[in-house]
Amino acid sequence: xxxxxxxxxxxxxxxxxxxxxSGLRNVSLNISEGEFVFLCGQTGSGKxxxxxxxxxxxxxxxxxxxxAGRDLGTVTDKEVPYLxxxxxxxxxDFGLLxxxxxxxxxxxxxxxxxxxxxxxxxxxxxILERVNILHRADAYPSELSGGEQQRVAxxxxxxxxxxxxxxxxxxxxxxxxxSKEILDLLVSLNEKGTTVLVATHDxxxxxxxxxxxxxxxxxxxxxxxxxxxVVQEIPHxxxxxxxxxxxxxxxxxxxxxxx
Amino acid sequence: xxxxxEFMLAETFISLRRNTWMTFAAVTTSAMALFIIGAIxxxxxxxxxxxxxxxxxxxMRVFVKESATEDDVKNLELRLNGMDGVSSVTFKTRKEVWxxxxxxxxxxxxxxxxxxxxxDTFTLKFENLGKADAIAELIxxxxxxxxNDGVNYLSDxxxxxxxxxxxxxxxxGVLGTVMLLTGGILxxxxxxxxxxxxxxxxRIMEMVGSTKAMVWAPMIMEGIVQGLIGGLLATxxxxxxxxxxxxxxxxxxxxxxxxxxxxxxxxxxxxxxGALYGLICSFIAIREPKKKEIPR
Numbered sequence: 001x002x003x004x005x006x007x008x009x010x011x012x013x014x015x016x017x018x019x020x021x022s023g024l025r026n027v028s029l030n031i032s033e034g035e036f037v038f039l040c041g042q043t044g045s046g047k048x049x050x051x052x053x054x055x056x057x058x059x060x061x062x063x064x065x066x067x068a069g070r071d072l073g074t075v076t077d078k079e080v081p082y083l084x085x086x087x088x089x090x091x092x093d094f095g096l097l098x099x100x101x102x103x104x105x106x107x108x109x110x111x112x113x114x115x116x117x118x119x120x121x122x123x124x125x126x127i128l129e130r131v132n133i134l135h136r137a138d139a140y141p142s143e144l145s146g147g148e149q150q151r152v153a154x155x156x157x158x159x160x161x162x163x164x165x166x167x168x169x170x171x172x173x174x175x176x177x178x179s180k181e182i183l184d185l186l187v188s189l190n191e192k193g194t195t196v197l198v199a200t201h202d203x204x205x206x207x208x209x210x211x212x213x214x215x216x217x218x219x220x221x222x223x224x225x226x227x228x229x230v231v232q233e234i235p236h237x238x239x240x241x242x243x244x245x246x247x248x249x250x251x252x253x254x255x256x257x258x259x
Numbered sequence: 260x261x262x263x264x265e266f267m268l269a270e271t272f273i274s275l276r277r278n279t280w281m282t283f284a285a286v287t288t289s290a291m292a293l294f295i296i297g298a299i300x301x302x303x304x305x306x307x308x309x310x311x312x313x314x315x316x317x318x319m320r321v322f323v324k325e326s327a328t329e330d331d332v333k334n335l336e337l338r339l340n341g342m343d344g345v346s347s348v349t350f351k352t353r354k355e356v357w358x359x360x361x362x363x364x365x366x367x368x369x370x371x372x373x374x375x376x377x378x379d380t381f382t383l384k385f386e387n388l389g390k391a392d393a394i395a396e397l398i399x400x401x402x403x404x405x406x407n408d409g410v411n412y413l414s415d416x417x418x419x420x421x422x423x424x425x426x427x428x429x430x431x432g433v434l435g436t437v438m439l440l441t442g443g444i445l446x447x448x449x450x451x452x453x454x455x456x457x458x459x460x461x462r463i464m465e466m467v468g469s470t471k472a473m474v475w476a477p478m479i480m481e482g483i484v485q486g487l488i489g490g491l492l493a494t495x496x497x498x499x500x501x502x503x504x505x506x507x508x509x510x511x512x513x514x515x516x517x518x519x520x521x522x523x524x525x526x527x528x529x530x531x532x533g534a535l536y537g538l539i540c541s542f543i544a545i546r547e548p549k550k551k552e553i554p555r
Contacts, residue, residue, distance in 0.1 A: 055466075078471075085468035095463055108460075112469040116262040159467060 005069070006030035007164070007195055008054065013063035015049055015219075023049035023058065025219040031197070033163070036190040038206050039199040041216035047199035049219070051166045054197070055089055056080050068163070085113060088157025092169035094149045096141040102152050103128065103137040109156045123159070131155045131185060147178030154185060165189065167198045171205055179205045187211075263473065270460075270477035271484060274453045281452055282485060285445040289489025289536065290496070292438030293529045297497045299431030306424050319391065319412035321398055323379040324405040332379060335403040342397070344390035345383050353377045378405055443540045446485050450478050450544035475545050482541025483534045490533025494526050 008031040015023035024046050031037055039047040052058040053065055056072060065072040068086065075083050096105050106127055107120045115123070128134040133151040141149055150170055157165060167186060171179035183198070183205050190196045200206065206213060215222040275282050321339065323332055332350070339348045351359070356377040361368040385391055395410045404410065454461070464474045501520045508517060 081465075081468040081470045083468075084466065089466045091466070095459065095466070097459060097463070109463055109467045111262075111266045112464045112473060113467055114263050114470075114473065156463070156467065 290492035293493035486533035486537025
């Protein structure tokens with residue numbers, strides 16, 4: 001039996017912010033449909049860049065990224081909004097509008113993608129119910145706990161019913177109890193078929209969930225641990241002499257930056 | 260479609276309300292700019308109309324000297340008819356001129372038993388008023404023409420109208436440009452402030468997949484609304500100033516004929532120019548952040 005086609009493919013992807021600073025360096029990986037993947041690593045390891053590449057917030061310098069059979073390099077500026085409707089983005093800072101109630105935050109996002117008032121009226125309660133926050137629909141964000149605010153952000157990410165969720169440090173601002181609650185919610189959404197990518201450095205929370213874990217460091221994949229716990233060390237190809245020189249410069253500059 | 264439009268309009272008015280003072284400044288400055296341009300355009304059009312009327316009525320009178328013979332008069336008539344820029348020449352004897360004067364000014368001449376003081380007179384009309392001064396100079400040198408005040412025409416009035424029109428052109432150009440620039444900068448700043456105030460909304464919209472039109476159209480509409488309100492405000496002020504001026508003129512000269520304020524036309528033009536200007540300024544304001552990513 002042949003393996004199913006991957007849902008997301010990174011082929012030797014490089015992202016350079018400028019001549020000295022790289023976001024991603026020669027990243028190759030495959031993610032299947034319905035998979036749950038943790039992207040781990042320290043700040044600046046490239047996990048957020050990887051998510052931003054998927055939502056076309058950051059352009060690829062080299063290589064190819066394919067999502068649902070579509071090469072992102074062929075996606076035009078006009079098509080980007082439609083691409084983003086295929087994925088739900090969950091930011092670390094929740095990104096909620098403080099002057100709007102919970103239901104209004106979700107409704108606003110729906111109206112912004114062109115949904116009618118009728119659609120908003122019928123779908124908002126359903127979405128809030130899905131993330132278990134319907135009982136706080138009339139509360140303002142300031143009246144919610146961090147975990148509840150993140151639930152609202154997840155609800156907003158679900159407005160287009162996307163097959164892919166990208167969560168950038170969703171537990172970064174939460175205590176361990178709320179972190180577990182949010183990760184459990186993401187796992188439950190994954191169990192219903194949504195592919196979920198979570199960038200995090202919260203190793204404690206990850207350990208409770210037996211999911212694929214990609215360890216990143218300095219823009220490269222260090223290791224890829226499957227659900228079964230099989231560790232796949234990623235060999236880094238020897239760069240060409242010219243590239244070697246450049247990378248050394250980059251490392252030196254990074255070291256200097258860290259120092 | 261209507262749902263989208265409703266959303267964009269709602270966003271526009273939220274922004275206008277959010278930046279109340281900046282909106283107020285932008286609207287009033289635009290209104291002042293449009294008022295100045297409108298007022299000067301009005302004055303210019305009225306003056307041009309007046310100048311046209313003067314041109315139509317413009318006549319030059321050439322008085323023949325007392326000692327001129329009948330041949331001299333005929334000779335003069337021939338020479339006047341042959342002059343470049345003169346459209347018509349009519350002749351009246353001194354008796355005809357005197358009779359006409361007595362008829363037109365009975366209160367002055369009633370009971371006056373004096374000898375006819377009027378000279379034989381030619382009345383000239385022109386194809387081109389610009390040549391009137393040069394023609395007058397030529398005629399003054401002719402021997403058949405009365406010395407000193409032999410030529411009489413409205414040179415001062417004509418010059419005044421010309422100077423006034425030129426001054427208005429300059430004043431309108433300079434003041435209008437300064438005010439338009441100020442209004443434009445204020446509209447631009449308001450839109451930039453809106454972008455800053457709405458960066459969270461813009462970020463959310465981009466995150467969930469709003470089209471560029473949906474994100475940026477409310478800001479364009481905000482500029483248009485500001486310009487439009489400025490135009491309407493300018494029309495109201497212009498109408499009031501026009502009515503006040505008309506009253507003043509009527510008090511000074513009760514028999515003066517004045518045309519009514521062209522309200523529809525003024526509303527249309529000032530609103531149109533205001534809206535167009537708002538559109539251009541807001542478009543320039545959103546161009547920069549559209550090129551760069553909004554800082555997150």
